[in-house]
Amino acid sequence: MDREQLDLESARVMFLRVSDAMVASKDLLTELDRAIGDSDHGIGMARGFEAVRRELERPPFGSVGALLHCIGTALLRSMGGASGAVFGTLFRGGGARLHDERALTSAALARFLEDGLEAVQARGGARTGDKTMVDALEPAARAARARAGEPLARALPAVAEAARLGVERTRDLVARMGKARTLGERALGHVDPGAASVHLILRAMAEFVSA
Amino acid sequence: MDREQLDLESARVMFLRVSDAMVASKDLLTELDRAIGDSDHGIGMARGFEAVRRELERPPFGSVGALLHCIGTALLRSMGGASGAVFGTLFRGGGARLHDERALTSAALARFLEDGLEAVQARGGARTGDKTMVDALEPAARAARARAGEPLARALPAVAEAARLGVERTRDLVARMGKARTLGERALGHVDPGAASVHLILRAMAEFVSA
Amino acid sequence: MNRIFNDPDLVVEDMLRGWLQVHSDLVAAAENRRVVRHVRAPIAGKVGVVTGGGSGHEPAFLGYVGDGLVDAVAVGEIFSSPTAKSFFDAFKAADAGKGVACLYGNYAGDNMNVKMAMKMAEKEGIRVRTVVANDDVPSAPRSDREKRRGVAGEILMWKVGGARAAMGGSLDEVITAAQKAIDSCRSIGIGLSACTIPAVGKPNFEIKDGEMEVGIGHHGEPGIKVVKTTSANAMADLMLETVLPDLPFEAGMEVAVLLSGLGATPIMELYILQARVAEILASRGIQISRHFVGNYFTSLDMMGVTLTVMKLDDELKACLAYPCRSVGMTVEG
Amino acid sequence: MNRIFNDPDLVVEDMLRGWLQVHSDLVAAAENRRVVRHVRAPIAGKVGVVTGGGSGHEPAFLGYVGDGLVDAVAVGEIFSSPTAKSFFDAFKAADAGKGVACLYGNYAGDNMNVKMAMKMAEKEGIRVRTVVANDDVPSAPRSDREKRRGVAGEILMWKVGGARAAMGGSLDEVITAAQKAIDSCRSIGIGLSACTIPAVGKPNFEIKDGEMEVGIGHHGEPGIKVVKTTSANAMADLMLETVLPDLPFEAGMEVAVLLSGLGATPIMELYILQARVAEILASRGIQISRHFVGNYFTSLDMMGVTLTVMKLDDELKACLAYPCRSVGMTVEG
Numbered sequence A, B: 001m002d003r004e005q006l007d008l009e010s011a012r013v014m015f016l017r018v019s020d021a022m023v024a025s026k027d028l029l030t031e032l033d034r035a036i037g038d039s040d041h042g043i044g045m046a047r048g049f050e051a052v053r054r055e056l057e058r059p060p061f062g063s064v065g066a067l068l069h070c071i072g073t074a075l076l077r078s079m080g081g082a083s084g085a086v087f088g089t090l091f092r093g094g095g096a097r098l099h100d101e102r103a104l105t106s107a108a109l110a111r112f113l114e115d116g117l118e119a120v121q122a123r124g125g126a127r128t129g130d131k132t133m134v135d136a137l138e139p140a141a142r143a144a145r146a147r148a149g150e151p152l153a154r155a156l157p158a159v160a161e162a163a164r165l166g167v168e169r170t171r172d173l174v175a176r177m178g179k180a181r182t183l184g185e186r187a188l189g190h191v192d193p194g195a196a197s198v199h200l201i202l203r204a205m206a207e208f209v210s211a
Numbered sequence C, D: 001m002n003r004i005f006n007d008p009d010l011v012v013e014d015m016l017r018g019w020l021q022v023h024s025d026l027v028a029a030a031e032n033r034r035v036v037r038h039v040r041a042p043i044a045g046k047v048g049v050v051t052g053g054g055s056g057h058e059p060a061f062l063g064y065v066g067d068g069l070v071d072a073v074a075v076g077e078i079f080s081s082p083t084a085k086s087f088f089d090a091f092k093a094a095d096a097g098k099g100v101a102c103l104y105g106n107y108a109g110d111n112m113n114v115k116m117a118m119k120m121a122e123k124e125g126i127r128v129r130t131v132v133a134n135d136d137v138p139s140a141p142r143s144d145r146e147k148r149r150g151v152a153g154e155i156l157m158w159k160v161g162g163a164r165a166a167m168g169g170s171l172d173e174v175i176t177a178a179q180k181a182i183d184s185c186r187s188i189g190i191g192l193s194a195c196t197i198p199a200v201g202k203p204n205f206e207i208k209d210g211e212m213e214v215g216i217g218h219h220g221e222p223g224i225k226v227v228k229t230t231s232a233n234a235m236a237d238l239m240l241e242t243v244l245p246d247l248p249f250e251a252g253m254e255v256a257v258l259l260s261g262l263g264a265t266p267i268m269e270l271y272i273l274q275a276r277v278a279e280i281l282a283s284r285g286i287q288i289s290r291h292f293v294g295n296y297f298t299s300l301d302m303m304g305v306t307l308t309v310m311k312l313d314d315e316l317k318a319c320l321a322y323p324c325r326s327v328g329m330t331v332e333g
C-alpha cells in the first residue's frame, strides 16, 4: 500500500509505533552512548518516548503541528539531558509552521525536518560534521525536500535511508560537541547515539507507512 | 654443635635472626590472616620485629629477662592490634622471672614459655581450643618443661615441633575469639595466624641453635 | 554490580524521598518534584541562587541547598541535565523579586535547558543571569576556555555566589562575584576506576587495573592521557603541573584547595594526597588559606579524585569565610 | 588495585600529615604522633573523652575529635588496634584532672591494649573508666551480648558521652550516659564488596557478584549469612528484621537512625535505603527524631552499609541535640 499521506489519526498511531520502537531501542542506544558518552542516551530516549506514548493516547490533535508540538513537549518535559533539549526542539521547532496542516504529507515531512534542523542548530549550535544528531538530521531533511512531491510511503524510506547513511558517516568523525569531544580519535569507529536515534525514529515512521 | 645453652650475646643474635625470619614471613602471615581474619597480622608482626631488630642492635643486655622484656616492649610499642598485645605480653610476661639468668638454658626457655602463656591468658582470656596463638604456645611450653634438663639445642627443635603440631590442630577448630569467631565453620581447614607466628618464632630459634 | 536500589529507573525518585525526609529542617520539595528548594525559599530581600545538574554526583547538586548557599536546585536523572521546566521551576522557587543567579556547569544539556528555562522565565518577568562553570583544565586548551567543563570548582562558585547573595548583594553583584570565583578556579580529575549507572548495570567505560585516566570528567569523560598508576605524590604532582600554570598560580598568592573524592575513594587517601598538594604549594610560595577535603562532588561509585585550586582575593576570602549551612558544606559563623 | 598512597606501610603517617594540616583549627598532634587531640585538650574542668581504633574507618575515629565530642584519639595501623602506649598517651592528652572516659569498640586488640593503658594510667594517677561498644547484633546472640563487636553505634556513644562531658558531667555521669547510649543502640551491616588494604594489595575476603554478606563487620568479619543481592527495600527490611526485635524497638518509641556507607557506597544509595527504613519504622509506630545519613564509619573501599537504631529518652535526646563540631559530625547550637 503506497500511502500518499497520513491523516492525523494515522499520524498519531504512527508516532505511537515510533514511541514503541524508541522504548525498545533503550539498550541499543545506551550501548552506543556507553562507547563514547555517559551511557544515559537510551535511558533518556526511552523515558521520553514513554511520556510521548502517554500523551498520544489522548487524541484528537487539530493539526500536524499540534501533534509534533505535543510530542516535542512530552520529550522536553520528561527527558532532560542534551537529547531532551535537542529532540524536544526538533519536534516543537519542526511543527511550528505546520499548524494548518491536517495531514502529514511528504511536503509537511520536509518542512518538519528542515525547520526542526534549524531549531536544533539554533538551540545547540551544532553544525554538520560535529558528530551529533545533526549529521543524521541534515541529510534526512535534504532527502525529504528532494522527495517532497512524492507519496509519503515512497519518501519516508528514502529519508530514513539518508539518515542511516548520515549515522554511518559519524563513525569517521571526531566529536566537536558534547561528552564525546574529549575522546578525540578514540571516538572514531563509533556512531553518534543521537544520530542513531534520528534514524530509528525515521525508520519506524517508514515502516509504519510501508506496512 | 649441640649447644647446652646460649650466652646473652648469642641469645641477642638469635633474636636478631628470629626478627629477620618474622619480617620475612610478612606475606605468609598476612595470607593466613586474610583467610580467617582481617589481613593485618603479617604486617603487624613485620613491623613489630623490625622494631625488635632496631632495639637489639643496642647491646648489652644484663639478663635473659632484660632481653625478653626489651623484645616484648618493642613489640608492644610498635605493633598494636591483638597480636601486639599478645606477643608483647608473651615476651614481657615470659621474661619477668628471668632477670637473674645470665644464659638462656632449656629451663629458662620453659619458664619463658610457661610464664608467657600465663601472662597471655591473663591478658586476653583465651584458653586452649579457642583457635588462638595459645594453641601453639601451650604445647610448646609443655614440651619445653618436659625437656628442661636437656641441652638447649636438643630442646628447642622439639619445642618448635610441638608448636607446629599445635598450629596444625588449629585447622580443626572453630574460633571462639577474635575476628575469626563469626566465621564459624568457615574457619575450619585454616590455621590460626597467631599460632603460626608462635611456631615461626620457635622454629627460627631452633634453627639458630642447631646451626 | 552489587548496589543499593529498587527500580533502577526510579533511583532519583527514591533518593529524593529519603533526602527530603532526612533534611526536612533544611530543604523541601517544590511543586515540581524535581526541584529541591531551601525550606524558606524564596527568601525575601535576597537574590535567588539556583543551580542544577544530573544526579549521581551527590552531595552535589542538591546537597548545597542551604543557608548562605543555593536556594533551589533542578534535579536531573543520573548524569543527565534537568529539564528546562525544572530549571524554570527552580528559578520560580528561588525568586524573591530580586532576580535569580543561575550558576551551573558547562555541559551541552545544561546549557540548552537553562537557555530554554530563561525564555520561560522572561515571559513571567523573572530576571535570570547565569555564570557557567568551566574550571576543568584538561577538557580544552586554554585558548578554548569556554569549551571547558565545570567540575568541583562549581562548589566554590556556589559558595561565593551564595555568600554574596546572603550579604545582600544585587543580582549583578552576585553574578560578578560568582564569575570571579569560577575564573579563579582551575581543576583536574584523575580516574582510578569506572562508575556504573544502576539502570545500565555495567561500567560506563573502562579503566584497566594498573592504569589511571588523567583529566577524567565527572561522567567519565576521557582526559589528557591514560598512564600507569603512580604513587599518591606523583599523582598530586601531575595534577598540580596541569592546574598551576593554567591560571597561572604564582608565588605570593593565597589559594583555597578543594580535593574531592569521586565516590569510592577512601577518605584516608584524600588526605594522603592533600599532604603532598600542600607541600608542593608551600614550596612554590603559594599559601593555602582554606582546605576542603572530602566527598564534595562525586560520580556514583567511581574511584578517583578531583583537585581544584582557587586564587583568592579579599572579596573571595570574605565570601568563603561567610557562614553557610548545608548537607555538603557548612562554614560556621 | 588502583588506589592512592605512597609507601603502603606509611599510609597512616601520610594521612595524619594531611589531616593535621587541613584541620589545624580543630585538632593537633600530641607528642606521640599516633595520638590526635583537640587543639585545646586537655580542656579545663571537663572530663576527657577518649577513643581509638584501627585506621581505615575514616572519618572514624579521629574525625570525631572536636567540640562537644572526643578530646583525644589513639590511632592504630589499618584495621589494627592502637598500641597500649597510644591509648595511654591519649588519656594523658585528654585528662584535665576530672578523669577520662575511654569509649571504644569491643575487639580483642582494643580490649587488651586499653586494659594495659589503664594500668599505665593508674600508675600516673589518671582515673580512667571505660564503656565498650557492642552494638553489632549479628556478631553474637543476644545471650552473649558482651561478645558483640562495636560498630557505628560507637559514634552515637561518643556523641552522648561527649555531650555529657561538655555539659560538665562528672566521670561517672559521662560513663553512665555513654553506657546507656550504647545499650540503646543496635546495628547491622551488609557488605556488597570486599575491601583492600594497600599493603596487602588484594581483597581481604570475597563477596561474589550478585551476593551480599548480611551482618558483615567493619573489617569484613562474616555475618549471619550470604544471600543473593536484593532490592534496597528488601535490604532495609532484612536489616530492620535483625535489629528491631533485639532491643526490642516497639511502637511509641522515639529513635535516632544512623545509616553509614562503608566507603565506596554512593551517597544516593544511602538515601534510597533510608527512605525505606523510615517507611518501615513509621509503619511500626516508631518515631525517628534524628537521622544521620552519610559516610560516618567506613571500611576502606568496601561497598555496603551499616544501620544503627538507637532508642531515645530525654537525656539521650538532649545529648544528641547538644552542639558539637568535628570533621565527622557537626550539630549546630
Ligand SMILES: Nc1ncnc2c1ncn2[C@@H]1O[C@H](COP(=O)(O)OP(=O)(O)O)[C@@H](O)[C@H]1O
Pocket (backbone or CB within 6 Å): A033, A037, A038, A039, A040, A041, A044, A081, A082, A083, A084, A086, A120, A124, A125, A126, A131, A132, A133, A134, A177, A178, A179, A192, A193, A194, A195, C079, C080, C081, C108, C109
Ligand atoms: N549541541 C548539540 N546539538 C545537537 N545534538 C547534540 C548536541 N549536543 C549533544 N547532542 C546530541 O545528544 C546526544 C547525547 O544525548 P544524551 O546522551 O541524552 O545527552 P548527554 O550528553 O547530556 O548525556 C549526542 O549523541 C548528540 O547527538
Ligand SMILES: Nc1ncnc2c1ncn2[C@@H]1O[C@H](COP(=O)(O)OP(=O)(O)O)[C@@H](O)[C@H]1O
Pocket (backbone or CB within 6 Å): B033, B037, B038, B039, B040, B041, B044, B081, B082, B083, B084, B086, B120, B123, B124, B125, B126, B131, B132, B133, B134, B177, B178, B179, B192, B193, B194, B195, D079, D080, D081, D108, D109
Ligand atoms: N585473646 C587472645 N588471646 C591470645 N591470642 C589472641 C587473642 N586474640 C587474638 N589473638 C591472636 O591474635 C591473632 C590475630 O592477630 P592480628 O591479626 O594482629 O590482630 P587483629 O585480630 O587485631 O587483626 C590471632 O590469630 C590470634 O592468634
Ligand SMILES: [Mg+2]
Pocket (backbone or CB within 6 Å): A033, A037, A038, A039, A040, A041, A179
Ligand atoms: Mg549521554
Ligand SMILES: [Mg+2]
Pocket (backbone or CB within 6 Å): B033, B037, B038, B039, B040, B041, B179
Ligand atoms: Mg588481623
Ligand SMILES: [Mg+2]
Pocket (backbone or CB within 6 Å): A038, A040, A081, A082, C054, C078, C079, C080, C081
Ligand atoms: Mg548525560
Ligand SMILES: [Mg+2]
Pocket (backbone or CB within 6 Å): B038, B040, B081, B082, D054, D078, D079, D080, D081
Ligand atoms: Mg586487625
